[in-house]
Amino acid sequence: MPEPRVPARAAExxxxxxxxxxxxxxxxxxxxxxxxxxxxxxxxxEAAKRVCARCPVMVACREHALLQPEPYGVWGGLTAAERRVVLARMRRRSAELRQAPGAGSIAAAG
Structure with missing residues (x-):
């Protein structure tokens, strides 16, 4: 099994x-x-998710799996299929924000 990819982090x-x-x-x-x-x-x-639920770095693990994206396994409490759903929702939401009329004008008006 190949070694999982790990994002670079600050040395400290x-x-x-x-x-x-x-x-x-x-x-x-x-x-x-x-x-x-x-x-x-x-x-x-489900057993893997129970392990994830008590993990102090679950959020970092999940972020890693979504950013890579990791195609297999349970990472950050999400299965590969669940991560695909999250990524699809993120892409859809990003596309909706880009297509929204007046996108970006709220920040300029604020």
Missing amino acids: DGPWHAEAVCRRDEAGLFFAPSKEPTAARLSRE
């Missing part, structure tokens, strides 16, 4: 992933084996 902060709770768990919990049955996948993903 240290890498966010060093504090990740999942570093102490089995990686198989976060990444699907090939041909995994649906019921097993859903159970594994």
Whole structure:
């Protein structure tokens, strides 16, 4: 399995992933084996999300997975499918803001 990509951070902060709770768990919990049955996948993903829920760097992990974007696994409490939905909503919202009549004029009027 390839090494996950990690965004650059300020040296004084240290890498966010060093504090990740999942570093102490089995990686198989976060990444699907090939041909995994649906019921097993859903159970594994819920278990991974429970680990994420108690992680102090969940938000940084999620941001990383959305910015990369990470195509596989549970990152920051979101599955790959959930991240695709979030990214699609972000793209749609960005397009709506660009197309909105008078976009940017509110800031100028303020």
